[in-house]
Each structure stands twice: as structure tokens, then as C-alpha cells.
Amino acid sequence: MSSIQKTTDVILIGAGIMSATLGTLLKELVPEWNIKVFEKLEKAGEESSNEWNNAGTGHAALCELNYTVEKPDGSIDISKAIKINEQFQVSTQFWSYLVNSKLINNPQEFIMPLPHMSMVQGEENVTFLKKRFKALSNNPLFKGMEFSNDPAKLVEWIPLIMEGRTSNEPIAATKIDSGTDVNFGALTRMLFDHLQTKNVDIKYNHSVENIKRTSDGSWELKVRNVFSGSVKHHRAKFVFIGGGGGSLHLLQKTGIPESKHIGGFPVSGIFMVCNNPEVVAQHHAKVYGKAKVGAPPMSVPHLDTRFIENKKSLLFGPFAGFSPKFLKTGSMFDLVTSVKPSNVLTMLAAGAKEMSLTKYLIQQVMLSKEQRMEELREFIPNAKSEDWDLVVAGQRVQVIKDTEAGGKGTLQFGTEVITAADGSIAALLGASPGASTAVHVMLEVIKKCFPQEMQEWEPKIKEMIPSYGLSLMENPALLQKVHTSTAQALCQRKNEPVYS
Numbered sequence: 001m002s003s004i005q006k007t008t009d010v011i012l013i014g015a016g017i018m019s020a021t022l023g024t025l026l027k028e029l030v031p032e033w034n035i036k037v038f039e040k041l042e043k044a045g046e047e048s049s050n051e052w053n054n055a056g057t058g059h060a061a062l063c064e065l066n067y068t069v070e071k072p073d074g075s076i077d078i079s080k081a082i083k084i085n086e087q088f089q090v091s092t093q094f095w096s097y098l099v100n101s102k103l104i105n106n107p108q109e110f111i112m113p114l115p116h117m118s119m120v121q122g123e124e125n126v127t128f129l130k131k132r133f134k135a136l137s138n139n140p141l142f143k144g145m146e147f148s149n150d151p152a153k154l155v156e157w158i159p160l161i162m163e164g165r166t167s168n169e170p171i172a173a174t175k176i177d178s179g180t181d182v183n184f185g186a187l188t189r190m191l192f193d194h195l196q197t198k199n200v201d202i203k204y205n206h207s208v209e210n211i212k213r214t215s216d217g218s219w220e221l222k223v224r225n226v227f228s229g230s231v232k233h234h235r236a237k238f239v240f241i242g243g244g245g246g247s248l249h250l251l252q253k254t255g256i257p258e259s260k261h262i263g264g265f266p267v268s269g270i271f272m273v274c275n276n277p278e279v280v281a282q283h284h285a286k287v288y289g290k291a292k293v294g295a296p297p298m299s300v301p302h303l304d305t306r307f308i309e310n311k312k313s314l315l316f317g318p319f320a321g322f323s324p325k326f327l328k329t330g331s332m333f334d335l336v337t338s339v340k341p342s343n344v345l346t347m348l349a350a351g352a353k354e355m356s357l358t359k360y361l362i363q364q365v366m367l368s369k370e371q372r373m374e375e376l377r378e379f380i381p382n383a384k385s386e387d388w389d390l391v392v393a394g395q396r397v398q399v400i401k402d403t404e405a406g407g408k409g410t411l412q413f414g415t416e417v418i419t420a421a422d423g424s425i426a427a428l429l430g431a432s433p434g435a436s437t438a439v440h441v442m443l444e445v446i447k448k449c450f451p452q453e454m455q456e457w458e459p460k461i462k463e464m465i466p467s468y469g470l471s472l473m474e475n476p477a478l479l480q481k482v483h484t485s486t487a488q489a490l491c492q493r494k495n496e497p498v499y500s
């Protein structure tokens with residue numbers, strides 16, 4: 001049986017961190033708008049946003065070496081690092097606003113202070129790290145970063161990594177104490193709990209199967225109750241496709257011109273986790289290394305302390321892999337069914353270009369646990385197999401599109417917001433830097449889709465995010481103010497900033 005429901009102002013598809021963030025922002029800006037959410041799983045934050053499906057790094061470019069590339073003249077380009085750092089601080093300001101306004105509580109359940117470190121081995125890499133340190137530590141955004149190539153200092157910083165290290169290769173690291181571990185799953189659930197109290201109609205176990213435009217310019221969604229099989233049609237003036245890996249298929253169904261010539265390439269992830277308290281107690285940082293030659297940027301190896309459900313554990317990875325699914329709970333036909341007449345040439349071009357990546361990913365899938373342990377031992381020489389288990393992480397669907405610089409079928413590693421020309425529908429594709437920059441990305445969606453309302457909304461946005469529209473790097477007084485206030489709100493401990 002099929003029936004058409006009353007038109008709502010907003011429909012959010014998917015209950016991940018992106019829809020959670022957009023819904024929360026909109027409820028603060030226009031509380032009177034009615035919002036519906038459809039999520040095909042039984043709870044919020046069960047796909048990529050789940051705490052075990054991502055690494056939980058509050059990406060602020062404090063440790064990720066792929067955000068600072070070496071230019072041909074040998075200097076280090078820190079422009080991407082600055083951008084990501086400022087974007088993460090947009091998130092911390094919004095989260096602080098939510099805590100201070102008592103819209104969410106107990107920030108320590110989703111954000112913990114944790115040193116962020118980069119570690120490299122070999123002469124050439126140490127020279128690169130030193131140059132990167134010099135370029136960053138002169139910038140106010142990265143104040144407090146330290147560098148060391150002194151083994152005694154490194155033993156103090158990373159005892160587990162230094163113990164049993166026999167190689168004579170030079171080794172160096174940078175450390176900054178203002179990094180964070182973020183439980184995006186817990187945050188997503190908190191935001192949906194809050195939205196429920198604001199009368200947002202959240203329908204779990206409801207899968208969106210089709211989206212089409214109506215004659216009055218709004219959108220009609222065909223939604224199936226996954227238990228009963230019943231289908232209903234829901235209409236909205238504005239739709240956000242926040243389906244994570246599921247977004248591409250839904251975007252294609254809209255038929256908007258902006259959805260053409262775009263494809264997706266799934267990359268799966270596997271982590272190794274250690275719950276042995278003796279081992280866990282010896283490490284307290286996120287330590288990012290350098291990606292292996294030929295490896296995609298999202299498979300930079302790192303060893304992280306994680307705080308999940310009041311328990312500390314260690315996570316190592318991710319090992320990239322290949323699966324044709326676009327969601328962890330997706331279908332083996334996702335990749336094939338994403339190829340349409342409008343993107344087949346783009347996909348074929350990417351297929352030809354990315355043969356080596358596909359080969360790399362397939363090799364990664366084939367690794368045995370012992371082979372993965374060998375990679376872990378490059379970080380922890382004394383790692384014992386019995387202390388580590390494999391956990392399957394989320395799927396990332398990298399965007400493939402035609403670009404001027406890369407030509408037809410170029411693989412993108414960032415996030416793409418696709419909107420219809422009239423702003424009535426938006427979709428988020430891609431997964432990096434991901435959840436950390438959710439607030440910045442959702443503000444971009446709002447700016448693109450509600451240009452008329454922006455003038456009226458701007459004062460409220462600035463109340464929630466004091467640095468909105470400004471560069472923190474160029475406003476030292478504001479930077480200091482933001483650090484102090486976010487530290488107090490998110491850490492709840494005076495003089496122990498989340499971010500300083």
C-alpha cells in the first residue's frame with residue numbers, strides 16, 4: 001500500500017554525523033521548521049560514524065603528514081593543514097556552544113584530549129619532518145608543537161614504540177598536546193537524542209528507495225519500512241542526502257544535472273585492536289606515520305589510543321582493502337549498479353588510471369593476520385599476535401569525477417557537496433577529512449542552499465561559532481578566546497585545554 005504524507009520543510013536521509021549536524025544547526029537557526037529523518041538501520045551512527053568504524057581522530061592537521069606536501073623547491077606547503085585546522089575549530093566551537101547551552105551533556109563521552117604525533121624513520125623522512133615542524137610551529141594555529149630526534153626523549157614520549165627497536169636508522173617525531181580523540185558515534189547519538197526532544201520525527205528502519213521532483217519544485221521520497229515492507233511517500237521542500245556511502249545512488253535517482261559524470265570507488269578499512277591493559281597503559285597518543293609508496297592517503301598507518309565507553313584501547317591501521325560495497329551493510333552490487341550511462345565514461349577512465357590502486361587494495365585484502373602483525377611491528381617492535389584482534393571498519397566511497405587538472409575519471413580524496421541549482425537538494429559524497437569537519441561542511445550546505453536566509457541567520461551562526469567567516473590564524477586575540485572557551489566547555493577541566 002502506498003500513501004502520500006504531508007509536506008515537511010526538511011528531510012534528512014541517513015542518521016550519521018552529517019545529518020545529525022545539519023539537523024542540529026537548522027533547529028538552532030529556525031526552530032519552527034519541521035524536520036523528518038529516515039535511517040535504514042535500527043539506530044543512529046551505525047555506519048561510518050560509528051566509533052569502531054573510523055579512527056576517531058579529531059583531524060586538525062596536527063599529525064597527518066599527507067596534509068603538508070613538500071613542494072618541488074623543497075619547501076613545505078602548509079595551506080591544506082591551515083584549512084583543516086581552522087575547519088576543526090569550527091566543530092569544537094559548535095560542540096562547545098551545544099554543551100554550554102545544555103543541549104548536549106558530558107562532553108568527555110565524545111571528546112578527549114590526546115597528544116597528536118607524527119613519527120618517521122630514515123634520513124630523508126627526518127629532514128622532511130624537521131622542515132614541516134619549522135613551517136608549522138611558526139604558525140599560531142600549531143603553537144606548542146615539539147620536535148625531537150633524541151632517542152631518550154622519544155622513549156619518554158612513545159615508550160611502547162621505542163621498546164625493542166634495534167634499527168640504527170634515524171628516527172624523529174613531533175608532538176602536540178592539544179590533539180583529540182573523538183567518539184563520533186557517541187556524538188551522533190547525542191545529537192539525535194537532542195533532536196528527538198525538539199520534535200524531529202526520526203524514523204529508524206526506514207529506507208529511502210527513490211527521490212523525484214514534484215510539479216511544485218519540492219521532492220517526493222519513496223520510503224520503505226524495512227520490517228513491514230510497507231511503502232509511504234514523503235514530500236519536503238528541502239532534502240539532504242546524508243546516506244554516507246549510500247548517497248551516490250540516491251543522488252543519481254534525483255536526476256539533477258549536477259549528479260552526472262560522478263562515480264564512486266569504495267575503499268574498505270581494517271583496524272587491529274588491543275585491549276590488553278598492560279600494553280594499552282604504555283601508550284598515550286595518536287601517532288601517524290607516512291603512507292607506503294603506492295598507498296592511498298587514507299591508509300596512512302597510525303597507532304592510536306582510543307577512549308570508547310570509558311575504556312582505553314589501542315587501534316592500529318587502517319589497512320585498506322577492496323569490497324564492492326558502498327556501505328558496510330551494503331550490497332555486493334553497489335559498485336556495478338552505480339555505473340550509469342551518465343558516468344560510464346568517467347568510471348572507465350578511472351578504471352584505466354587506477355589499476356595500480358585496485359591492485360594495491362586487492363593485495364591488502366589478501367594479507368594474513370601475521371602479515372598485518374609485521375606492519376604493526378614497524379610501530380611496536382615487540383607486538384604479540386595474541387594481544388591484537390582484527391576489526392572491520394567502515395567503507396569509504398571516494399568520489400570519481402572529471403577535473404581540469406586530472407582529466408576524465410579522476411579519483412578525489414576529499415569531501416564533495418553536490419547541490420541542485422535551486423538549492424532544494426544537497427548530497428554529501430566522499431569521506432575525508434570526514435566527521436571532524438562536519439560542522440564546516442554542513443554550514444557550506446546551508447550557505448549554498450539557503451542564500452536568501454543567510455543574512456538573517458548570520459548573527460546566530462556567529463553566536464554559535466565566533467570565528468565564522470573569519471580566519472583564526474589572522475586574529476590571534478580571537479584564537480586565544482576560542483581556545484580558552486572550547487577548552488573549558490569540552491574538557492571541563494580548567495587549564496587543561498582540548499585545544500590550545
Ligand SMILES: Cc1cc2nc3c(=O)[nH]c(=O)nc-3n(C[C@H](O)[C@H](O)[C@H](O)COP(=O)(O)OP(=O)(O)OC[C@H]3O[C@@H](n4cnc5c(N)ncnc54)[C@H](O)[C@@H]3O)c2cc1C
Nearest residue numbers: 014016017018040047048049055057208244246269434436
Ligand atoms: C576507516 C575509516 C576511518 C575514518 N577515520 C576518521 C577519523 O579518524 N576522523 C574523522 O573525522 N573521520 C574519519 N572517517 C570519516 C568519517 O567516518 C565519515 O566522514 C563520517 O562518519 C561520514 O558521516 P555520514 O553521516 O556522512 O555517513 P554515515 O555515518 O555512514 O551515515 C550514513 C547513514 O545513512 C544511512 N543510509 C544510507 N542509505 C540510506 C537510505 N537509502 N535510506 C535511509 N538511510 C540510509 C546509513 O545506514 C547510515 O546510517 C573515517 C572513515 C573510515 C571508513
